[in-house]
Amino acid sequence: MHSETQINSHELNNSPVLQRSPDKKSSPRALTLAASAGLLFLHLPMWIIFLYAFTTEQKSYQFPPPGLTLQWFAKAWAREDVWRALELSLQVALLSTLIAMVLGTLAAMALSRSRFFGRDVFSMLLVLPIALPGIITGLALRASYGTFDIPFSFWTIVIGHATFCIVVVYNNAVARLRRSSVNLLEASMDLGATNFQTFRYVVLPNLGTALLAGGMLAFALSFDEVIVTTFTAGQQTTLPIWMYQELIRPRDRPVTNVVAMVVVLITTLPILGAYYLTKDADSADGTGK
Structure with a gap:
C-alpha cells in the first residue's frame, strides 16, 4: 500500500498536466509590458500637462521646457x-x-x-x-x-x-x-x-x-x-x-x-x-x- 502511494505521487509529480509549460514564463512579462504600455498611453498626456504647469514659457509649448517656475500657481490663485x-x-x-x-x-x-x-x-x-x-x-x-x-x-x-x-x-x-x-x-x-x-x-x-x-x-x-x-x-x-x-x-x-x-x-x-x-x-x- 505504501509503495502504491509512492508510485502514484511520483506519477502525479511527473504528470505533464501539472508541469509548467515553458511558454508560460514569457506570458507574464508580455502582459506586464502590455499593461505598462497601456498605462503610459493613458497617463503620459496628463503628466505632460503637469510638466507644463511649471514651465517659464507663457504662450507656447516647448519640450523640454526652457525653465521651471512656480509663478503660475500664484497667478492662478x-x-x-x-x-x-x-x-x-x-x-x-x-x-x-x-x-x-x-x-x-x-x-x-x-x-x-x-x-x-x-x-x-x-x-x-x-x-x-x-x-x-x-x-x-x-x-x-x-x-x-x-x-x-x-x-x-x-x-x-x-x-x-x-x-x-x-x-x-x-x-x-x-x-x-x-x-x-x-x-x-x-x-x-x-x-x-x-x-x-x-x-x-x-x-x-x-x-x-x-x-x-x-x-x-x-x-x-x-x-x-x-x-x-x-x-x-x-x-x-x-x-x-x-x-x-x-x-x-x-x-x-x-x-x-x-x-x-x-x-x-x-x-x-x-x-x-x-x-x-x-x-x-x-x-x-x-x-x-
Whole structure:
C-alpha cells in the first residue's frame, strides 16, 4: 500500500498536466509590458500637462521646457474668474449628483422589484441619455428651454447634468439590487418592519457601496462636462468651459495647466478615499458603508 502511494505521487509529480509549460514564463512579462504600455498611453498626456504647469514659457509649448517656475500657481490663485468657475462647477456637480442619487435609486428599486407591461422600455429610456451623443442632448435641452421660454440659469445647467447623472446611479443601483436576495426583504417584513424600516436597515446598507460609486462617478461626469453645459449655461462659465475658452484665446497657458492639475486632484482624491473605504464592503450582505 505504501509503495502504491509512492508510485502514484511520483506519477502525479511527473504528470505533464501539472508541469509548467515553458511558454508560460514569457506570458507574464508580455502582459506586464502590455499593461505598462497601456498605462503610459493613458497617463503620459496628463503628466505632460503637469510638466507644463511649471514651465517659464507663457504662450507656447516647448519640450523640454526652457525653465521651471512656480509663478503660475500664484497667478492662478489670484484669478477671480477661476474661483467663480470652480465654485459654479462644484455647486452644479453636487446638486446634480444629489438629484441623480435620489431619482436613480427610486427608479432602480421600481424597475428591479416590479413586473409590469413596458418595463424594458422604461429601462431603455432611462439609459438612453448617456448613450446619445452629448451634442444631441444639449440641442434637445436647448430647444426645450426655448419652447417653454425658460431662461438660462444655474438650474438649466443642473437639469442638463442630472439627465445623464441619473443613468450612472441607476446602473449601479439596479445591478446591486439584482444581486441582493429578496429573502432579506421578506424576512424583514415578516418580523414586523415597516417599508421605511426595511429600506433603512436592509436595502440601504446593501446599496451603500453602489450608491457611493454611482455618486462619485456622477460627480466626476458633471464636474468635467463641456458639451451639454455649452448648450444650457447661457453666459455662465463653469470650470471646463473656462479652460476651453482659455485654450481658444490663450492669455497665460500655464495657468490653464495649473487649473487642470487642480481638477485632477479634486476628482482623484475622493475616488481613492472611496476605494479604501469600500474595498471590503462586499464581503457580506448588509455591510455596505
